[in-house]
Amino acid sequence: GAGVSQSPSNKVTEKGKDVELRCDPISGHTALYWYRQRLGQGLEFLIYFQGNSAPDKSGLPSDRFSAERTGESVSTLTIQRTQQEDSAVYLCASSRGQFNSNQPQHFGDGTRLSIL
Amino acid sequence: GEDVEQSLFLSVREGDSSVINCTYTDSSSTYLYWYKQEPGAGLQLLTYIFSNMDMKQDQRLTVLLNKKDKHLSLRIADTQTGDSAIYFCAEKGAGGYNKLIFGAGTRLAVHP
Numbered sequence: 741g742a743g744v745s746q747s748p749s750n751k752v753t754e755k756g757k758d759v760e761l762r763c764d765p766i767s768g769h770t771a772l773y774w775y776r777q778r779l780g781q782g783l784e785f786l787i788y789f790q791g792n793s794a795p796d797k798s799g800l801p802s803d804r805f806s807a808e809r810t811g812e813s814v815s816t817l818t819i820q821r822t823q824q825e826d827s828a829v830y831l832c833a834s835s836r837g838q839f840n841s842n843q844p845q846h847f848g849d850g851t852r853l854s855i856l
Numbered sequence: 857g858e859d860v861e862q863s864l865f866l867s868v869r870e871g872d873s874s875v876i877n878c879t880y881t882d883s884s885s886t887y888l889y890w891y892k893q894e895p896g897a898g899l900q901l902l903t904y905i906f907s908n909m910d911m912k913q914d915q916r917l918t919v920l921l922n923k924k925d926k927h928l929s930l931r932i933a934d935t936q937t938g939d940s941a942i943y944f945c946a947e948k949g950a951g952g953y954n955k956l957i958f959g960a961g962t963r964l965a966v967h968p
Contacts, residue, residue, distance in 0.1 A: 782960035
Protein backbone atom coordinates (compact mmCIF):
# COMPACT_ATOMS: atom_id res chain seq x y z
CA GLY A 741 0.00 0.00 0.00
CA ALA A 742 0.93 3.66 -0.23
CA GLY A 743 0.68 4.51 3.45
CA VAL A 744 2.37 3.59 6.71
CA SER A 745 1.29 0.12 7.76
CA GLN A 746 1.27 -1.11 11.36
CA SER A 747 0.57 -4.54 12.76
CA PRO A 748 -1.15 -5.88 14.66
CA SER A 749 -3.96 -3.34 14.83
CA ASN A 750 -4.93 -4.63 18.27
CA LYS A 751 -2.97 -6.62 20.83
CA VAL A 752 -4.19 -7.91 24.16
CA THR A 753 -1.69 -9.59 26.42
CA GLU A 754 -1.09 -10.48 30.02
CA LYS A 755 1.06 -8.42 32.31
CA GLY A 756 4.66 -9.61 32.25
CA LYS A 757 4.63 -10.86 28.66
CA ASP A 758 6.79 -9.40 25.91
CA VAL A 759 5.18 -7.79 22.86
CA GLU A 760 6.51 -6.82 19.46
CA LEU A 761 4.90 -4.17 17.30
CA ARG A 762 5.68 -3.70 13.64
CA CYS A 763 5.80 -0.67 11.37
CA ASP A 764 6.24 -0.66 7.61
CA PRO A 765 7.01 2.90 6.46
CA ILE A 766 6.23 4.54 3.15
CA SER A 767 8.72 3.46 0.52
CA GLY A 768 11.51 5.99 0.16
CA HIS A 769 11.01 7.52 3.59
CA THR A 770 14.30 7.50 5.43
CA ALA A 771 12.94 8.76 8.75
CA LEU A 772 10.77 6.68 11.06
CA TYR A 773 9.22 7.66 14.38
CA TRP A 774 7.43 5.83 17.16
CA TYR A 775 4.96 7.58 19.46
CA ARG A 776 2.77 6.49 22.33
CA GLN A 777 -0.71 7.88 22.85
CA ARG A 778 -2.40 7.13 26.13
CA LEU A 779 -6.17 7.30 26.30
CA GLY A 780 -7.37 10.89 25.88
CA GLN A 781 -3.87 12.29 25.68
CA GLY A 782 -1.50 13.70 23.11
CA LEU A 783 1.47 12.04 21.45
CA GLU A 784 4.53 11.08 23.44
CA PHE A 785 7.70 10.76 21.36
CA LEU A 786 9.51 7.46 21.89
CA ILE A 787 12.26 6.97 19.31
CA TYR A 788 13.44 8.23 15.92
CA PHE A 789 15.43 6.52 13.15
CA GLN A 790 17.11 8.37 10.30
CA GLY A 791 18.78 6.22 7.67
CA ASN A 792 21.84 4.48 9.07
CA SER A 793 22.47 7.06 11.80
CA ALA A 794 22.29 6.15 15.46
CA PRO A 795 18.64 6.37 16.59
CA ASP A 796 17.40 9.04 18.97
CA LYS A 797 16.14 6.98 21.91
CA SER A 798 15.58 9.93 24.21
CA GLY A 799 11.84 9.31 24.53
CA LEU A 800 11.92 5.66 25.58
CA PRO A 801 10.34 5.54 29.06
CA SER A 802 12.37 2.63 30.44
CA ASP A 803 14.87 -0.05 29.47
CA ARG A 804 11.94 -2.42 28.89
CA PHE A 805 11.36 -0.56 25.62
CA SER A 806 13.57 -1.07 22.58
CA ALA A 807 13.25 -0.65 18.85
CA GLU A 808 15.11 -1.77 15.80
CA ARG A 809 15.18 -0.81 12.18
CA THR A 810 17.32 -2.29 9.44
CA GLY A 811 18.26 0.31 6.87
CA GLU A 812 15.22 2.18 5.62
CA SER A 813 12.74 -0.64 5.99
CA VAL A 814 10.54 -2.17 8.63
CA SER A 815 10.88 -1.25 12.28
CA THR A 816 9.87 -3.24 15.34
CA LEU A 817 9.13 -1.82 18.77
CA THR A 818 9.55 -4.33 21.57
CA ILE A 819 8.20 -3.98 25.09
CA GLN A 820 9.51 -6.51 27.57
CA ARG A 821 7.78 -7.58 30.78
CA THR A 822 4.74 -5.46 29.98
CA GLN A 823 3.02 -3.48 32.70
CA GLN A 824 -0.54 -2.16 32.80
CA GLU A 825 0.71 1.39 32.32
CA ASP A 826 2.03 0.33 28.91
CA SER A 827 -1.57 0.12 27.67
CA ALA A 828 -1.87 2.72 24.91
CA VAL A 829 -1.99 3.19 21.17
CA TYR A 830 1.46 3.01 19.63
CA LEU A 831 1.73 5.11 16.50
CA CYS A 832 4.39 4.95 13.85
CA ALA A 833 5.15 7.74 11.37
CA SER A 834 7.59 8.17 8.52
CA SER A 835 8.90 11.09 6.51
CA ARG A 836 11.49 11.81 3.86
CA GLY A 837 13.66 13.01 6.68
CA GLN A 838 15.53 15.78 4.94
CA PHE A 839 16.93 18.23 7.40
CA ASN A 840 15.45 21.68 7.75
CA SER A 841 12.80 21.26 5.13
CA ASN A 842 9.11 20.70 5.14
CA GLN A 843 8.80 16.95 5.37
CA PRO A 844 5.60 16.24 7.23
CA GLN A 845 5.22 12.98 9.05
CA HIS A 846 2.74 10.43 7.73
CA PHE A 847 1.12 8.23 10.33
CA GLY A 848 -0.09 4.67 10.44
CA ASP A 849 -3.36 3.77 12.17
CA GLY A 850 -1.53 2.52 15.24
CA THR A 851 -1.48 -0.60 17.36
CA ARG A 852 -3.86 -0.56 20.31
CA LEU A 853 -2.09 -2.42 23.13
CA SER A 854 -4.05 -3.59 26.15
CA ILE A 855 -2.29 -5.15 29.12
CA LEU A 856 -4.51 -7.25 31.36
CA GLY B 857 12.13 23.64 26.70
CA GLU B 858 9.74 23.12 23.85
CA ASP B 859 6.04 23.06 24.66
CA VAL B 860 2.82 23.21 22.68
CA GLU B 861 -0.49 23.94 24.34
CA GLN B 862 -4.06 23.65 23.14
CA SER B 863 -7.47 23.92 24.70
CA LEU B 864 -8.88 20.45 25.18
CA PHE B 865 -12.43 20.78 23.94
CA LEU B 866 -14.52 22.83 21.49
CA SER B 867 -18.20 22.47 20.69
CA VAL B 868 -19.78 24.16 17.66
CA ARG B 869 -23.04 24.05 15.78
CA GLU B 870 -23.09 22.55 12.31
CA GLY B 871 -22.61 25.28 9.72
CA ASP B 872 -20.78 27.63 12.07
CA SER B 873 -17.04 28.33 11.95
CA SER B 874 -14.68 26.57 14.35
CA VAL B 875 -11.49 28.14 15.61
CA ILE B 876 -8.92 25.94 17.30
CA ASN B 877 -6.05 27.70 19.02
CA CYS B 878 -2.51 26.65 19.82
CA THR B 879 0.45 28.30 21.51
CA TYR B 880 4.05 27.21 21.35
CA THR B 881 7.26 28.24 23.06
CA ASP B 882 10.04 27.53 20.56
CA SER B 883 10.70 30.81 18.78
CA SER B 884 12.93 29.00 16.27
CA SER B 885 10.05 26.88 14.96
CA THR B 886 10.21 26.62 11.18
CA TYR B 887 7.05 24.75 10.29
CA LEU B 888 3.80 24.38 12.16
CA TYR B 889 1.30 21.65 11.38
CA TRP B 890 -2.30 20.74 11.99
CA TYR B 891 -3.23 17.07 12.13
CA LYS B 892 -6.68 15.50 12.45
CA GLN B 893 -7.34 12.24 14.29
CA GLU B 894 -10.63 10.41 13.87
CA PRO B 895 -11.62 7.63 16.30
CA GLY B 896 -9.50 4.52 15.95
CA ALA B 897 -7.27 6.05 13.30
CA GLY B 898 -3.84 7.58 13.07
CA LEU B 899 -3.11 11.24 12.48
CA GLN B 900 -3.93 12.76 9.12
CA LEU B 901 -2.00 15.83 8.00
CA LEU B 902 -4.47 18.64 7.33
CA THR B 903 -2.28 21.61 6.56
CA TYR B 904 0.93 23.35 7.53
CA ILE B 905 2.40 26.82 7.52
CA PHE B 906 5.95 28.03 7.20
CA SER B 907 7.07 30.41 9.93
CA ASN B 908 7.64 33.35 7.56
CA MET B 909 3.96 33.33 6.59
CA ASP B 910 1.11 34.75 8.62
CA MET B 911 -1.81 33.14 6.84
CA LYS B 912 -2.56 30.17 4.67
CA GLN B 913 -5.92 29.20 3.21
CA ASP B 914 -6.84 25.80 1.87
CA GLN B 915 -10.51 25.38 0.94
CA ARG B 916 -12.47 25.49 4.23
CA LEU B 917 -9.30 25.70 6.31
CA THR B 918 -7.53 28.91 7.26
CA VAL B 919 -4.35 28.90 9.31
CA LEU B 920 -3.27 32.08 11.06
CA LEU B 921 0.18 32.48 12.59
CA ASN B 922 1.21 35.23 14.98
CA LYS B 923 4.90 34.63 15.33
CA LYS B 924 5.41 37.45 17.80
CA ASP B 925 2.92 35.91 20.23
CA LYS B 926 3.76 32.33 19.19
CA HIS B 927 0.10 31.69 18.50
CA LEU B 928 -1.34 29.48 15.80
CA SER B 929 -4.99 28.97 14.94
CA LEU B 930 -6.99 26.76 12.63
CA ARG B 931 -10.32 28.02 11.36
CA ILE B 932 -12.75 25.59 9.78
CA ALA B 933 -15.49 27.31 7.83
CA ASP B 934 -18.98 25.80 7.55
CA THR B 935 -18.17 23.07 10.06
CA GLN B 936 -19.75 19.70 9.31
CA THR B 937 -20.40 16.64 11.46
CA GLY B 938 -17.58 14.90 9.60
CA ASP B 939 -15.20 17.45 11.07
CA SER B 940 -15.75 15.99 14.54
CA ALA B 941 -12.33 14.69 15.57
CA ILE B 942 -9.28 15.56 17.64
CA TYR B 943 -7.05 18.23 16.14
CA PHE B 944 -3.36 18.32 16.99
CA CYS B 945 -1.06 21.26 16.58
CA ALA B 946 2.64 20.43 16.09
CA GLU B 947 5.81 22.43 15.65
CA LYS B 948 9.12 21.63 14.05
CA GLY B 949 12.18 23.39 15.45
CA ALA B 950 14.95 24.93 13.40
CA GLY B 951 17.68 22.51 14.27
CA GLY B 952 18.31 19.01 13.08
CA TYR B 953 15.76 16.57 11.90
CA ASN B 954 12.02 16.48 11.65
CA LYS B 955 11.15 15.78 15.25
CA LEU B 956 7.76 17.33 15.90
CA ILE B 957 6.44 18.52 19.24
CA PHE B 958 2.72 17.88 19.54
CA GLY B 959 0.06 19.53 21.64
CA ALA B 960 -2.37 17.39 23.63
CA GLY B 961 -5.08 17.83 21.00
CA THR B 962 -8.41 19.67 20.87
CA ARG B 963 -11.53 17.54 20.66
CA LEU B 964 -14.00 19.20 18.27
CA ALA B 965 -17.64 18.21 18.68
CA VAL B 966 -20.08 19.34 16.00
CA HIS B 967 -23.77 19.26 16.91
CA PRO B 968 -26.85 19.93 14.78
